[in-house]
Amino acid sequence: MTATTPIARLDASADNFEQQLQQLLAWEAVSDQSVAQSVADILAAVRQRGDAAVLEFTNRFDGLQVGDMNELVVPQARLQQALESISTEQRQALEQAAERVRRYHEHQRQESWQYTEADGTVLGQQVVAMDRVGLYVPGGKASYPSSVLMNALPAKVAGVGEIIMVVPTPRGEVNDVVFAAAAIAGVDKVITIGGAQAVAALAYGTEAVPKVDKIVGPGNIYVATAKRAVFGEVAIDMIAGPSEILVVCDGKTDPDWIAMDLFSQAEHDEQAQSILVSPDAEFLQRVQESIDRLLPTLAREAIARQSLSDRGAFVLVRDMEQAIEVANRIAPEHLELSVGAPEQYLPQIRHAGAIFLGRHTPEALGDYCAGPNHVLPTSGTARFSSPLGVYDFQKRSSIINCSPEGASVLARVASVLARSESLEAHARSAEYRIKD
Structure with a gap:
């Protein structure tokens, strides 16, 4: 069957895979x-x-x-x-x-929170909105x-x-x-x-x-x-890039389901990115056939078609271990593990904005009503960023309340370090607190 929606095909075992992947993921968030x-x-x-x-x-x-x-x-x-x-x-x-x-x-x-040391010094953290x-x-x-x-x-x-x-x-x-x-x-x-x-x-x-x-x-x-x-x-909060989804599938989920999961990002805009990773080459072809059949039924068909053609991809891997390696390399905004017993792979996932486990957990549920936040790191920033949450609206202040005994002990340490940095006032300020 000839594909009406050409989607890039990559082989994770190929020598030039990293170069191809870099080209696929490239997106500049720089305004002119x-x-x-x-x-x-x-x-x-x-x-x-x-x-x-x-x-x-x-x-x-x-x-x-x-x-x-x-x-x-x-x-x-x-x-x-x-x-x-x-x-x-x-x-x-x-x-x-x-x-x-x-x-x-x-x-x-x-x-x-606070804790008290043996000499009576109190240390802690005050959290306020x-x-x-x-x-x-x-x-x-x-x-x-x-x-x-x-x-x-x-x-x-x-x-x-x-x-x-x-x-x-x-x-x-x-x-x-x-x-x-x-x-x-x-x-x-x-x-x-x-x-x-x-x-x-x-x-x-x-x-x-x-x-x-x-x-x-x-x-x-x-x-x-x-x-x-x-x-x-x-x-x-962040400078967000285009929406993206990475679906890892073992080849046993209904291909129509996977096609629609890919569409759920592709319909956002032409720059959105939908990637399917699987060790089953025949399954990738079945998903291609589902895409060709279902895409014309979408109200936003033109947008989704361009997104899939320009930035979509099927990635063939040798096994699930390599699939997880690819997922961690991409660090996607949304990661679907559409596999049997997905929990076994969770400890291996190191970089993803949100992780959707199992065949019955499409990303769309997370967008609206599952509970976790849908404001997620994009463009590989899940390597160092997290979803929007309560912690983004809270500030933390350190609390230090020295007892006379504790101040004396700390002042001796501070004095040495301050003088090693040639900051005399720091040292003398601490030294005033030293007990004879």
């Missing part, structure tokens, strides 16, 4: 110079002129005619109205997902209410004092499901602005937009570039 300059101009304008600049850019980019920032602040009553206006099925799904996400993240909450967090939500038709839950609920569980959500409404388009999700998640303030100007307002603060401590949430290249630029002024 014109985007960077536009963002820099917007950031500078908002920093200098505050709300006036935010209004100017909002009217220009979103096709609006708003004369006052107060018109862009959404009353809590409007969020409740949205919650009541959506279908019963949508509301129940949002509420069930929110409850599962909240319950999962409650397990992540860290508590302060951030005061205020900004949540960026894409607007218009490409809206994701699930992202509202995934970003806001961990912050709420952490104890963040105030969550400010910004969401653009291009040409006045409002997504009531997004507003409803904000109501369910307990977002404190919603402002209908977007783009680099919204990031700037959150980072620097304006008359209408409070300055936040951290900005989280996905956006387009202008939003990502702005987040990168304001990092340091505020914290950010």
